[in-house]
Amino acid sequence: MRHSDSHATRIGALGELVTGEVIEAGAPGYDAARRPALARFGHIRPRAVVRCASVDDVARTLDFAHATGLHVVPRGGGHCFAGRSSTDGIVLDLTPLRSIAVSPDGVATIGAGATLAEVYGALHEHGLTLPAGCGPTVGIAGLTLGGGLGILGRKYGLTCDRLRAAQVALADGRILDCDEHRDADLFWALRGAGGGQFGVVTSLVFDAVPAPDATRFELVWSLDAAAAVVAAWQDWAPDAPDEMSANLRLVAAGTDGPVEVIMFGAMLGTEAETAELLGELVGLVGRPPGSESRARLPYHDLKGSLAVLGSADAAEPEPPGLVSSRSEFFRRSLPADAITRLLEGFVRDRTAGQRRELAFTPMGGAYNRVPVDATAFVHRAERFLLEHVTVSSGGASTGSDLVPRWVQRSWAGLHPWGSGRVYPNFPDPELTDWTEAYHGSNYARLARVKRTYDPERLLHFPQSV
Numbered sequence: 047m048r049h050s051d052s053h054a055t056r057i058g059a060l061g062e063l064v065t066g067e068v069i070e071a072g073a074p075g076y077d078a079a080r081r082p083a084l085a086r087f088g089h090i091r092p093r094a095v096v097r098c099a100s101v102d103d104v105a106r107t108l109d110f111a112h113a114t115g116l117h118v119v120p121r122g123g124g125h126c127f128a129g130r131s132s133t134d135g136i137v138l139d140l141t142p143l144r145s146i147a148v149s150p151d152g153v154a155t156i157g158a159g160a161t162l163a164e165v166y167g168a169l170h171e172h173g174l175t176l177p178a179g180c181g182p183t184v185g186i187a188g189l190t191l192g193g194g195l196g197i198l199g200r201k202y203g204l205t206c207d208r209l210r211a212a213q214v215a216l217a218d219g220r221i222l223d224c225d226e227h228r229d230a231d232l233f234w235a236l237r238g239a240g241g242g243q244f245g246v247v248t249s250l251v252f253d254a255v256p257a258p259d260a261t262r263f264e265l266v267w268s269l270d271a272a273a274a275v276v277a278a279w280q281d282w283a284p285d286a287p288d289e290m291s292a293n294l295r296l297v298a299a300g301t302d303g304p305v306e307v308i309m310f311g312a313m314l315g316t317e318a319e320t321a322e323l324l325g326e327l328v329g330l331v332g333r334p335p336g337s338e339s340r341a342r343l344p345y346h347d348l349k350g351s352l353a354v355l356g357s358a359d360a361a362e363p364e365p366p367g368l369v370s371s372r373s374e375f376f377r378r379s380l381p382a383d384a385i386t387r388l389l390e391g392f393v394r395d396r397t398a399g400q401r402r403e404l405a406f407t408p409m410g411g412a413y414n415r416v417p418v419d420a421t422a423f424v425h426r427a428e429r430f431l432l433e434h435v436t437v438s439s440g441g442a443s444t445g446s447d448l449v450p451r452w453v454q455r456s457w458a459g460l461h462p463w464g465s466g467r468v469y470p471n472f473p474d475p476e477l478t479d480w481t482e483a484y485h486g487s488n489y490a491r492l493a494r495v496k497r498t499y500d501p502e503r504l505l506h507f508p509q510s511v
């Protein structure tokens with residue numbers, strides 16, 4: 047039975063249960079330990095941050111939360127757009143569990159606290175990698191549990207499509223290993239429905255893929271070509287060969303900074319093959335870019351170089367300031383008048399100290415060759431993802447920040463053409479129909495999994511299953 051009397055909620059008792067550090071409010075290092083990666087949630091003050099030194103620490107902290115009624119949330123990289131890895135209860139910091147082992151047959155066993163940079167670095171030593179995002183400090187667990195988009199995704203699918211097994215600490219303190227044969231329903235739910243709701247994953251086992259040499263490219267146009275580039279990109283990028291991953295990003299800084307239209311990404315092929323394919327897109331645009339660069343690079347260097355560019359696949363380092371965004375998937379191309387209105391809104395009434403971005407990510411390819419019910423990730427028929435983003439400079443969040451008007455207007459203006467589906471790793475607290483948006487036809491099975499593995503809903507947040 048849960049109770050929350052002052053004795054039971056004494057966090058000091060937790061310090062005696064776990065071997066890892068328990069950092070309470072007021073203790074040295076508390077502010078650094080409690081802050082997630084996103085400044086937007088920097089104001090939230092947990093009762094304690096538990097730095098889990100072992101899988102048993104995770105299970106014991108879950109038991110303690112159950113017994114005391116304190117809210118508990120797992121945290122890896124701390125990049126959740128909706129602040130779900132922050133709480134006024136207990137933050138279960140998994141970052142000490144970051145070991146990475148690679149077997150000779152290319153199976154990687156990765157501690158749930160590892161970051162993408164650590165994963166790429168360790169796999170690189172073996173000539174291997176994973177299809178995953180570019181943000182170096184994003185957590186492998188958070189990314190995988192919600193899907194995982196990246197430049198190898200059109201070739202190899204989502205990060206979660208490469209997951210072979212996982213170790214999980216359940217809400218009742220049990221620790222189990224799940225895969226296609228053992229607790230298969232739980233394993234299914236962990237692949238794409240989003241983190242923090244079925245159990246706390248302590249390690250992940252992946253089938254890695256060979257790290258290829260690839261050609262990195264970047265083409266930049268000015269604002270007057272934007273409508274033609276968006277129109278051409280949306281018809282071309284989602285249907286390009288799987289080897290081609292071309293993101294499109296429009297950036298407008300401040301009230302009167304120049305607007306840049308940047309298509310960037312990577313092609314698993316030679317420079318000549320890349321130039322030929324990009325030539326198709328430039329032909330569709332009907333205007334050559336103002337600048338164009340290409341470079342053939344080992345995959346590890348290529349990932350590193352994309353990490354500084356930005357977007358869903360490459361939005362690192364996290365720019366200083368407050369990031370707000372809304373996003374949606376699209377199954378069909380936008381008509382010309384919708385593109386015109388999108389771009390008019392993008393440049394109108396710009397705000398000082400704020401950067402606006404429209405970030406288009408191509409889907410299709412291997413992402414869409416997995417049946418919708420094979421994993422919990424239901425979004426297997428989408429052509430592209432569009433994020434409407436603002437980055438406001440300076441200042442910490444007070445917790446009362448509203449989503450900027452431009453983000454709301456821009457998102458709402460395109461919503462009639464969207465599929466109504468939203469990437470679970472880009473959670474959006476504003477959504478009303480979130481079960482359909484994140485989970486579509488997979489929601490009913492997810493609800494059954496939740497009832498089986500966390501019937502008392504110890505792990506919860508707004509919009510959790």
Ligand SMILES: Cc1cc2nc3c(=O)[nH]c(=O)nc-3n(C[C@H](O)[C@H](O)[C@H](O)COP(=O)(O)OP(=O)(O)OC[C@H]3O[C@@H](n4cnc5c(N)ncnc54)[C@H](O)[C@@H]3O)c2cc1C
Nearest residue numbers: 122123124125126131179181185188195241242247358359
């Ligand atoms: C700068 C930046 C770049 C990004 N780039 C990409 C990209 O290229 N591709 C892409 O697909 N996405 C990208 N994302 C989105 C990213 O996938 C999600 O924000 C993801 O949830 C982050 O995971 P995390 O561990 O860093 O965050 P956290 O906030 O720690 O965790 C995210 C969620 O997962 C839960 N969780 C964390 N660890 C565990 C665990 N071990 N067990 C159970 N639940 C857990 C948390 O409670 C929370 O609900 C990016 C986000 C940012 C901010």
